[in-house]
Amino acid sequence: MRKSYGDPIAEDLRFVVKSVVGEENFIDMQPNRSNNFCCGGGGGFLQSGFKDARLEYGRLKDQQIQATKADYCIAGCHNCHAQIHELSEHYGAEYGVVHLWTLICLSLGVLGPKEREYLRDDLKEVNVFHPEME
Amino acid sequence: MTDQPIILGSVKKDTFLDKVKELLPDGGNLNLCLTCGACSSGCPATGLENMDPRKFLRMAALGMDEEIKKTNWVWMCTMCQRCIYVCPMQINIPQLVFNARALWPREERPKGILGSCDMALRNESCSAMGTEPEDFKFVVEDVLAEYQEAQPEFADMQAPVDKQGAEFFLNQNSREPVTEPDEMVPLWKILHLAGVDWTYGSKGWGGENYCMFLADDDAWKQITSTSAKQAEDLGCKTFLNTE
Ligand code: SF4
Numbered sequence: 001m002r003k004s005y006g007d008p009i010a011e012d013l014r015f016v017v018k019s020v021v022g023e024e025n026f027i028d029m030q031p032n033r034s035n036n037f038c039c040g041g042g043g044g045f046l047q048s049g050f051k052d053a054r055l056e057y058g059r060l061k062d063q064q065i066q067a068t069k070a071d072y073c074i075a076g077c078h079n080c081h082a083q084i085h086e087l088s089e090h091y092g093a094e095y096g097v098v099h100l101w102t103l104i105c106l107s108l109g110v111l112g113p114k115e116r117e118y119l120r121d122d123l124k125e126v127n128v129f130h131p132e133m134e
Numbered sequence: 135m136t137d138q139p140i141i142l143g144s145v146k147k148d149t150f151l152d153k154v155k156e157l158l159p160d161g162g163n164l165n166l167c168l169t170c171g172a173c174s175s176g177c178p179a180t181g182l183e184n185m186d187p188r189k190f191l192r193m194a195a196l197g198m199d200e201e202i203k204k205t206n207w208v209w210m211c212t213m214c215q216r217c218i219y220v221c222p223m224q225i226n227i228p229q230l231v232f233n234a235r236a237l238w239p240r241e242e243r244p245k246g247i248l249g250s251c252d253m254a255l256r257n258e259s260c261s262a263m264g265t266e267p268e269d270f271k272f273v274v275e276d277v278l279a280e281y282q283e284a285q286p287e288f289a290d291m292q293a294p295v296d297k298q299g300a301e302f303f304l305n306q307n308s309r310e311p312v313t314e315p316d317e318m319v320p321l322w323k324i325l326h327l328a329g330v331d332w333t334y335g336s337k338g339w340g341g342e343n344y345c346m347f348l349a350d351d352d353a354w355k356q357i358t359s360t361s362a363k364q365a366e367d368l369g370c371k372t373f374l375n376t377e
């Protein structure tokens with residue numbers, strides 16, 4: 001987001017996230033914005049076969065996320081999602097990693113039981129839309 | 135690799151660095167390095183393969199093209215561009231890395247990236263999983279019908295493929311239609327509730343482009359052009375890249 005369109009557009013996305021999870025539940029990682037670190041899933045790294053190097057690259061990102069003590073990390077794309085998900089398991093912190101669309105629909109009350117693959121137990125049963133679909 | 139002392143000879147003409155400079159606006163500022171190290175100190179790839187961005191640039195500047203051609207590190211820089219952001223001279227190291235990837239014989243580039251690029255070239259979906267256009271269309275229609283019925287609040291929700299004249303053209307990462315189709319639905323719901331007029335394309339719907347990561351410029355262009363042309367043929371005003 002910030003790479004293609006710059007920090008101002010990323011600020012709009014912050015507005016969306018805060019509106020969805022509530023201002024008090026939003027924690028920016030440090031450093032952030034254009035100073036932030038890449039997770040290591042991009043540029044083809046995820047498919048390059050250099051797994052150990054990729055997890056080592058992601059150590060910084062994992063530490064950043066752990067330092068926020070947040071329960072969930074929102075990932076902006078599929079590469080990030082896959083990489084951060086793996087970091088969460090590999091380094092043992094086990095925070096959830098979600099797509100933004102999941103949280104938007106959860107907050108709107110329209111997230112069905114089969115659309116919750118990446119929610120953890122704490123949110124799996126919350127405000128389920130058409131639970132009979134299970 | 136660089137445990138050997140570096141012997142400085144006369145710097146060759148027409149080095150790799152010279153060639154990349156010709157390609158980039160302002161030569162990518164590749165001549166302006168102050169060797170301050172700001173790039174390396176904030177690069178998560180620093181230390182992998184005994185390499186870091188400043189070192190990579192210095193090696194290129196010294197004409198050490200053989201070493202540049204050999205290091206696996208070019209596949210470990212994610213081209214995140216953080217080094218450009220912190221560099222006092224805005225030096226474009228990721229472009230240097232990208233062009234170094236292109237020095238590798240195509241079939242020797244990492245198999246995972248190569249395979250995904252070749253899959254995308256197999257048919258007009260441009261999907262890294264090789265999914266055919268008809269299969270994509272089938273999955274979308276099937277999932278949509280299921281949700282329209284099971285969640286009557288969304289009985290009018292649409293997920294069109296090739297809708298002529300739609301405002302927005304959306305692409306789609308192949309992982310969802312192929313391995314977790316229910317994950318496509320939340321985005322459809324958001325677009326529906328926001329009253330957005332959108333469409334997928336039967337051609338060029340795949341959102342990922344591994345040919346770009348592979349540094350295969352022709353294939354990269356082919357995939358991007360297929361998507362762009364489909365959006366154009368459908369008369370869409372805005373291309374929404376969801377990847
Ligand atoms: S930050 Fe820029 S000037 Fe400093 S060492 Fe890196 S490339 Fe050179």
Ligand code: SF4
Nearest residue numbers: 177211213214215217
């Ligand atoms: S673009 Fe590459 S060299 Fe620059 S900071 Fe990112 S990973 Fe490091």
